[in-house]
Amino acid sequence: MHPSPDSRTGILDAAELLFARRGFRSTTIKAIAVEAGVNAALLYYYFPDKQGLYHAVLERAFGGLIEEGIGRLTSDLDPEEAVRRFITLQASYFGRHPNRPHLFVRELIDHGAAHAAGQLTRLAATLFRRLCEVIERGQATGRFRRDLDPQRAAISTVSQVAWLQVARPAIGIFVGAGPAGPAAEWTDQFADHAASFALAALRAPAPVTPRSTRTR
Amino acid sequence: MHPSPDSRTGILDAAELLFARRGFRSTTIKAIAVEAGVNAALLYYYFPDKQGLYHAVLERAFGGLIEEGIGRLTSDLDPEEAVRRFITLQASYFGRHPNRPHLFVRELIDHGAAHAAGQLTRLAATLFRRLCEVIERGQATGRFRRDLDPQRAAISTVSQVAWLQVARPAIGIFVGAGPAGPAAEWTDQFADHAASFALAALRAPAPVTPRSTRTR
DNA sequence: GTCTATACGGGGATAGAC
DNA sequence: GTCTATCCCCGTATAGAC
Numbered sequence: 001m002h003p004s005p006d007s008r009t010g011i012l013d014a015a016e017l018l019f020a021r022r023g024f025r026s027t028t029i030k031a032i033a034v035e036a037g038v039n040a041a042l043l044y045y046y047f048p049d050k051q052g053l054y055h056a057v058l059e060r061a062f063g064g065l066i067e068e069g070i071g072r073l074t075s076d077l078d079p080e081e082a083v084r085r086f087i088t089l090q091a092s093y094f095g096r097h098p099n100r101p102h103l104f105v106r107e108l109i110d111h112g113a114a115h116a117a118g119q120l121t122r123l124a125a126t127l128f129r130r131l132c133e134v135i136e137r138g139q140a141t142g143r144f145r146r147d148l149d150p151q152r153a154a155i156s157t158v159s160q161v162a163w164l165q166v167a168r169p170a171i172g173i174f175v176g177a178g179p180a181g182p183a184a185e186w187t188d189q190f191a192d193h194a195a196s197f198a199l200a201a202l203r204a205p206a207p208v209t210p211r212s213t214r215t216r
Numbered sequence: 217m218h219p220s221p222d223s224r225t226g227i228l229d230a231a232e233l234l235f236a237r238r239g240f241r242s243t244t245i246k247a248i249a250v251e252a253g254v255n256a257a258l259l260y261y262y263f264p265d266k267q268g269l270y271h272a273v274l275e276r277a278f279g280g281l282i283e284e285g286i287g288r289l290t291s292d293l294d295p296e297e298a299v300r301r302f303i304t305l306q307a308s309y310f311g312r313h314p315n316r317p318h319l320f321v322r323e324l325i326d327h328g329a330a331h332a333a334g335q336l337t338r339l340a341a342t343l344f345r346r347l348c349e350v351i352e353r354g355q356a357t358g359r360f361r362r363d364l365d366p367q368r369a370a371i372s373t374v375s376q377v378a379w380l381q382v383a384r385p386a387i388g389i390f391v392g393a394g395p396a397g398p399a400a401e402w403t404d405q406f407a408d409h410a411a412s413f414a415l416a417a418l419r420a421p422a423p424v425t426p427r428s429t430r431t432r
Numbered sequence: 433g434t435c436t437a438t439a440c441g442g443g444g445a446t447a448g449a450c
Numbered sequence: 451g452t453c454t455a456t457c458c459c460c461g462t463a464t465a466g467a468c
Contacts, residue, residue, distance in 0.1 A: 007433080023326065026241040028461060039435050044463070046433095102325050105382060109318050110239065113385035113395045124390045145416065151391050152409040159379035160372045166321060166382060167375075169329035173336045174344045175367050179329045193368040200361065201417035223451080244443060255453050260445070262451095 008046045010036040016057045020099035023106050024054055055115055058107060061100050062119035065093055069127040079138030083157060083202065084195045086131055090161045091191035101165035128154060135202065144202045153202060160194035224262045226252040232273045236315035239322050240270055271331055274323060277316050278335035281309055285343040295354030299373060299418065300411045302347055306377045307407035317381035344370060351418065360418045369418060376410035 014036035018027040029050060033040035047053040072089055073082070094101050107116050131154045138144030164171060168181035175182055182190075230252035234243040245266060249256035263269040288305055289298070310317050323332050347370045354360030380387060384397035391398055398406075 023239060023241070025239070029463085030461075040462095041436080041464085042434060050462070105321065105325060108383055108385050109321060113389065117389070117395055120386050120389045120395075123386075128390045148413065148416075149409060152406055153413065155380065155387060155390070155406075156376045156410060156413045159375045159383075162383070163375035163379045164371070167324055167378070169324050170336050170339075171371060173329065173333070174340045174371070179333055179336075190368055190371075193365060194372060197364065197369065197372045197417045200364075200421075201413045203421075205416075205419075206422050245445080246443075256444095257446080257454080258452060266444070 007036070007038055007042065011038065011043055011046060011053070012057060012060065015053050016061060016103060017099055019054060019057055020103040020106070024050075024110060051115075058103070058116050059119065061097070061103055062116055062123065064097070065100075066119070066123055066126055068093060073127070073130060075130055075133070077134070079134050079141070079143055080199055080203075082134040083131075083138075083198055086127075086134075086157065087161060087191055087195045087198065090158065091188070091194075094161070094165055101162070105166055131157070138202065142204060145204045148202070156201070157194075157198040160197065161191060164190055164194075223252070223254055223258065227254065227259055227262060227269070228273060228276065231269050232277065232319060233315055235270060235273055236319040236322070240266075240326060267331075273319070274332050275335065277313070277319055278332055278339065280313070281316075282335070282339055282342055284309060289343065289346060291346055291349065293350070295350050295357070295359055296415055296419075298350040299347075299354075299414055302343075302350075302373065303377060303407055303411045303414065306374065307404070307410075310377070310381055317378070321382055347373065354418065358420060361420045364418065372417070373410075373414040376413065377407060380406055380410075 011032065014032045015027070018032055018035060021027075029043055030040045032053075033043060043053060047056060069089055073085060075082075077085065104116075107113060113120055132150045135144060135148075135150040135153050139146045139148075139150070164187065169179040172178050172181035175186070177183060177186070181187075227248065231243070231248045234248055234251060237243075245259055246256045248269075249259060259269060263272060285305055289301060291298075293301065320332075323329060329336055348366045351360060351364075351366040351369050355362045355364075355366070380403065385395040388394050388397035391402070393399060393402070397403075
């Protein structure tokens with residue numbers, strides 16, 4: 001793992017991997033150095049201390065999600081299509097950064113989001129807000145049922161793929177794939193399922209008018 | 217925290233609390249002893265070592281969930297009512313054992329369920345299986361839509377309350393309650409919401425109309 | 433910028449007294 | 451059953467050579 005042209009980035013990558021895999025506390029400076037292919041003392045040249053390095057890792061990971069989300073989720077979409085895209089974005093982002101779900105979850109349960117409060121506030125003001133607005137718009141036009149709280153509905157929507165990432169070993173056992181988790185194909189299909197599930201929950205129960213034969 | 221009549225149980229309680237709060241690695245034998253109000257060396261009298269203690273903690277926690285679930289979820293229920301009860305059970309169990317969600321999640325992401333494989337297999341064969349059967353029964357009677365995979369639908373159903381427990385600090389920020397998480401009342405209402413959401417997703421779109429007005 | 437060497441504290445585990 | 455005392459390893463962080 002030494003092909004890093006830039007030591008700083010190599011350290012950041014190694015730290016992200018290990019923080020995600022073993023958690024902040026259990027990850028040693030020495031292990032990060034080995035993984036990055038540099039000397040342990042060098043970490044203290046680029047970062048103030050272990051916490052500072054951790055903070056930089058979180059900044060980059062959350063920042064990446066937010067930037068990507070803002071770029072991909074234009075707000076003038078059909079509500080159904082927008083909900084689908086949110087879930088697709090989740091699945092694709094986690095697919096390309098397989099260690100980040102654990103990184104995020106660990107920050108939540110280890111530190112109560114203390115190191116990510118700023119990024120989460122930004123996430124709340126951008127992606128989460130946009131998902132809520134999309135749901136509200138669907139409700140306003142009558143496409144979505146109005147008896148659901150948009151915020152809670154947004155959380156339910158997002159929870160499916162998020163939970164899959166966290167509970168993968170348990171889900172693997174549940175579906176007979178063992179503790180290594182379900183196969184990649186199963187996971188991909190789960191994203192489609194999650195979108196169908198959420199949309200089925202969101203859609204208004206029946207086309208209110210008797211004569212309106214809505215096909216899609 | 218010394219009202220424990222039995223030292224062993226007191227140690228188990230203290231260990232569960234700290235393993236859930238800080239994780240296996242970051243929890244020290246000495247801290248457990250302090251929390252339990254006993255001497256550190258005493259832990260080695262009741263348990264072989266730190267791992268053995270951890271294993272006993274997991275055994276008790278998972279076992280409790282399974283026993284309770286088996287007791288409360290009789291299989292001859294109306295499918296809709298059964299789905300509601302599953303979510304209610306989740307919420308009530310986590311309400312009464314607030315540290316166990318973190319304990320479970322940590323075992324999943326820290327050890328890939330290695331210390332809980334047996335209990336999870338049992339959980340798969342009892343509670344999870346029963347939820348799948350309930351969904352299948354709903355599909356067979358036409359109450360539930362047939363285009364959903366029962367296993368995935370079961371996971372989506374369960375994910376909502378589970379994810380709330382894990383992502384509480386983030387969700388708190390999202391809904392404007394801050395990183396301490398949403399208020400207890402909000403959390404209670406979320407369980408109701410989750411049941412409505414899941415049932416709305418599961419229910420067949422329209423009561424099999426004579427004119428076959430399928431909105432797909 | 434990158435390395436070697438080391439100070440320093442903390443945690444798991446055991447011996448053995450009571 | 452419960453405690454005191456202690457061994458030994460390991461991890462963070464710094465000093466300072468190159």
